[in-house]
Amino acid sequence: MSILDGIDGPGDLKALSEEQLQELAQEVREHIIDTVGEIGGHFGANLGTCELAVALHSLLDSPTDKILWDVGHQAYPHKVLTGRRRQLHTIRQYGGLAPFCSMAESRHDIMGAGHASTSVGYAVGIKEGMRMAGQEGRVVAVIGDGAMTGGVAFEAISQAGGLGTPMVVVLNDNGMSISPNVGALSRYFNRVRLNPKLWHAREEVEGGLAKLPGGIGAAFERIGPHLKESLKAFWAPGLWWEELDWAYTGVIDGHDVRALRLAIGEALAAQRPVVVHIATVKGKGFAPAEEGGLEGMEKWHAAKPNSIVNGSPAKASPAKASAGNGKPAPPQYTTVFGEALVRECERDPRVVGITAAMNSGTGLNILQKAMPERYFDVGIAEQQAVLFAAGLALQGIKPVAAIYSTFLQRAYDQIVHDVCLQKLNVVFAMDRAGLVGDDGPTHHGAFDIAYLRCLPNIVLMAPRDEAMLANMLHTALVYDDGPVALRYPRGEAEGVPLPAQPQTIEIGTGEVLREAGAASAGAAKAGRRVALLGYGAGVGKALEAAELLARQDIPVTVADARFAKPIDAGLVAQLAAEHDLLVTIEEGVLAGGFGSAVWETLNDSGAAAGSVRILRVGLPDSYVTHGKPALLHAEVGFTGEQIAERVKAAIFDRASAHVA
Numbered sequence: 001m002s003i004l005d006g007i008d009g010p011g012d013l014k015a016l017s018e019e020q021l022q023e024l025a026q027e028v029r030e031h032i033i034d035t036v037g038e039i040g041g042h043f044g045a046n047l048g049t050c051e052l053a054v055a056l057h058s059l060l061d062s063p064t065d066k067i068l069w070d071v072g073h074q075a076y077p078h079k080v081l082t083g084r085r086r087q088l089h090t091i092r093q094y095g096g097l098a099p100f101c102s103m104a105e106s107r108h109d110i111m112g113a114g115h116a117s118t119s120v121g122y123a124v125g126i127k128e129g130m131r132m133a134g135q136e137g138r139v140v141a142v143i144g145d146g147a148m149t150g151g152v153a154f155e156a157i158s159q160a161g162g163l164g165t166p167m168v169v170v171l172n173d174n175g176m177s178i179s180p181n182v183g184a185l186s187r188y189f190n191r192v193r194l195n196p197k198l199w200h201a202r203e204e205v206e207g208g209l210a211k212l213p214g215g216i217g218a219a220f221e222r223i224g225p226h227l228k229e230s231l232k233a234f235w236a237p238g239l240w241w242e243e244l245d246w247a248y249t250g251v252i253d254g255h256d257v258r259a260l261r262l263a264i265g266e267a268l269a270a271q272r273p274v275v276v277h278i279a280t281v282k283g284k285g286f287a288p289a290e291e292g293g294l295e296g297m298e299k300w301h302a303a304k305p306n307s308i309v310n311g312s313p314a315k316a317s318p319a320k321a322s323a324g325n326g327k328p329a330p331p332q333y334t335t336v337f338g339e340a341l342v343r344e345c346e347r348d349p350r351v352v353g354i355t356a357a358m359n360s361g362t363g364l365n366i367l368q369k370a371m372p373e374r375y376f377d378v379g380i381a382e383q384q385a386v387l388f389a390a391g392l393a394l395q396g397i398k399p400v401a402a403i404y405s406t407f408l409q410r411a412y413d414q415i416v417h418d419v420c421l422q423k424l425n426v427v428f429a430m431d432r433a434g435l436v437g438d439d440g441p442t443h444h445g446a447f448d449i450a451y452l453r454c455l456p457n458i459v460l461m462a463p464r465d466e467a468m469l470a471n472m473l474h475t476a477l478v479y480d481d482g483p484v485a486l487r488y489p490r491g492e493a494e495g496v497p498l499p500a501q502p503q504t505i506e507i508g509t510g511e512v513l514r515e516a517g518a519a520s521a522g523a524a525k526a527g528r529r530v531a532l533l534g535y536g537a538g539v540g541k542a543l544e545a546a547e548l549l550a551r552q553d554i555p556v557t558v559a560d561a562r563f564a565k566p567i568d569a570g571l572v573a574q575l576a577a578e579h580d581l582l583v584t585i586e587e588g589v590l591a592g593g594f595g596s597a598v599w600e601t602l603n604d605s606g607a608a609a610g611s612v613r614i615l616r617v618g619l620p621d622s623y624v625t626h627g628k629p630a631l632l633h634a635e636v637g638f639t640g641e642q643i644a645e646r647v648k649a650a651i652f653d654r655a656s657a658h659v660a
Contacts, residue, residue: 002027009083010057010108021058022257025051028077029285030311035088037308041438042073042099044283045144048174048254052142052278053077055260056170059268060138066110066126070119070143072100074172075109082108092438094627099439114442115410116380117150119143120169124160127167138168138268145173146357149379161245166271168264169246172254174282241275250277255284288313330495333488334431336466338363340473340502341400341429342370350398351477352376356385362402362431382407386414386426393424398477405430405445405487412451415483420455423482429473433462433487434537434587435619435633440626446619448487449535450592453565457482459507460564462536466493468562474502489537489587491629508566513539514546516555516579528651531557531579532643533572535564535594538585538617544640545585549647564594569601576602576612581650583615585643590618615650617643 003020004027006012016024029050036043054077056067062082069075079097080088084106090096101109111122123141130137147153148171160167238248247270252263260278267274286308308314345351345367357380359365368375378384382403389399401408408415408430419426433445452460459479463469469488476484516529530549532542539560546556557579559571564586576582584595595616602612620636633639637646 004028004031004080004085007081007085010060010062010081013054013058013081016058018258018261021054021261022051025054025077025255025257026285028054028080031080031085031088032076033286033308033311036076036091037311037314038305039089039091039093040305041092042076043286045074045174046076047284047286048280048282049074049142049172050077050284051255051257051260052170052172052280053081055257055264056140056142057081058257059261059265060140063107063110064136065138066123066140067108068110068119068123068126068139068141069101070113070141070147071116072112072114074142074144075101078108079106082106092440092626094625094631099626100442112442114439115407116147117143117153119147120153120160121156123167123169124156124163124165127165128163140168140170140264140268142170142172145171147380149357150381151383157241157244157246160273164245165273167273168267169273169275170264171250171275171277172280173251173277174254174280238275238277246273246275248275248277250275250279252276252278254278254280286311327495330492331466332491333466333469333493334361334363334490335366336363336469336493336498337402337429337431337473337488338366340470341402342367343502344400344473344477345371345374348398348477350396352392352397352399354378354385354389354399354401356380356382356403356407358402358404358407361404362429364402382411383414386411387418389426390414390418390422390424393419393426394422398425398427400427400429400473400477402429402431404432404443405448406432406436406443408448409451415452416455419483420457423457425480426483427473427476428483428485430485430487432490434489435624435629435636435638436490437629437632438626441623444624445487445489446589446624448485449564449586449588449594450596452485453592453594453597458565459484460487461485461505461562462487462564464494464534464536464539464560464562465496467496467498469493470498470502471505472562475505475507478504479507487536494540505562508563508568510559510561510563510568510571512557512559512571514543514556514558516557528554529557529579530554530581530583530647530651531559531575532583532585532647533559533561533575533598534585535561537587538594541617541638541640541643542583542585545643545647548640548644552648554648554651561594561598564597567597567601569605572598572601573605581613581615581647583617583643583647583650586618587638588618589621590616591621593618613650615646617646 003024013021029047032046060067067078069078076088084097087097092099098105100112100114102112103109119141120143123139127139143153238250241248249263249267253259263276267276341353352374353364353367354376355362355364356378359368359377364375376388378388385401385403389401392399408428430445430448432443433448436443436445449460452458459482461472461484463472472486476486532546534542542558546558549556557575559575561568584598586594588594590596595618599614624632624636
């Protein structure tokens, strides 16, 4: 029987020796390799935190003591040790374990977060809340060096130092987030990680001076505080932390349980803000990641299903050659965007691309390789990405900030205040719009239509296919009258041919794709004339629903709005006037979304008076769980078949539709 088989909760670690704890960490690692290699999921970061999770849970009494895992894609070992080992094979699957920490899933998950750089801020609030309530408990925040590039982490560190909050930050330094870390702070951590002698050298100098004969050593002790500060400024890698009133210790081997327990135990006993700087290897114990350098660590940040067999990479299967009908498989939207941006950079020397530490996720790795001088990575700092874009725009550059819809939320004030207010020509390319799947509610792009539509001066557009994506990116970059936000989904595109030369689309114009045609006398008399107005991914759903409805003698017109702001008021009025039911379809929340824009447009024009009936289809007013997009679409009613059923219900039961 393995040690892991006897671990049903963190309390079971208390009776283990340090040798057993070290062995347990390796068993946790092997369990993750075997399980995640089969089902897929976050991989490399979790292999790097096995010893850390074991050390923390052996020292602390969770959940009375709080362990906060930044982002959460490094928390699989924590899940294994807190009673979820037997459910690990369900992680990121519909109805299974959440991909990140989830308060609803376990009392040991102290906060739920899928966005980086937040753990230290949570920790300060939790510990100060304990103080105010007179509660006992220790607080440890685990944050990666990649997440330390996020500004909110700095804000929390400054506050904790000022308050003297007794808490511990474990800085898990592995040189990576998802993509290789960038910036001066990353170079600083690299210097410290690769030169631990800096720390030991200062200690040796201080000790040597204190031992000098002839009274010199005693004099050193008397003037020690001043001289030590000078020595620290020269030698100490933790000076930055010390200046913010944090105690610094490191660099500790993050794969040595005994060393971790000693360092973290001393930090907890200090009763002041302490950072324990540890060095780990992302992908530890899995040779392709561990020995493949930065490329290997980036490749194995996440493992695909069935990518590992018996602890080794599975043999590569033949590349997907077709979509099942003899035709080549459609490209990914992300790839289409990345390649289109390179073409725009070749066309216009002012165009540049900006990412916030997600170069391959956004497709900007294509630009980085083709034209590195036109590529910028600001780290996990979406606010700075937008401010940087604003500064470039002020100098006549045409910046494209490629940021996931969900991550762009983090820069909302900069969008409002620094871009829209000043009407700057910044393009926001929002990948992962809509329900993204296995990463769940922290990553779904559900809110961008609503949170951007209320802002003055901005243009909102969404393509129905990859050809339209290329045309819209071109349109956004030739537009010179303010910011443009372009949303598009994750995954395969529609398989339509890409334009040889992208075309400019007139701002604020929609397009009719399918005419209802002449209705039968019975259909016309029954009020069955229907218009489906889709936006972005909603267009494909509209076309699917139209096919089903047409078979039942329900005349259907399908139109692509293309723009949510400015909306094509003429097209909307025409559709409302010529049809008995107007249906809006969007892969975003209904509250304040595209359907609301249609209703507002009709209401403001006076067309809403009388018999105009509107049915809005979109995402619910709730956070949608994780799972494959097809399952999630079915759960929320966002399939062609379900939309057709709702339309039929609205036709035959007028009360089921929203009546304007």
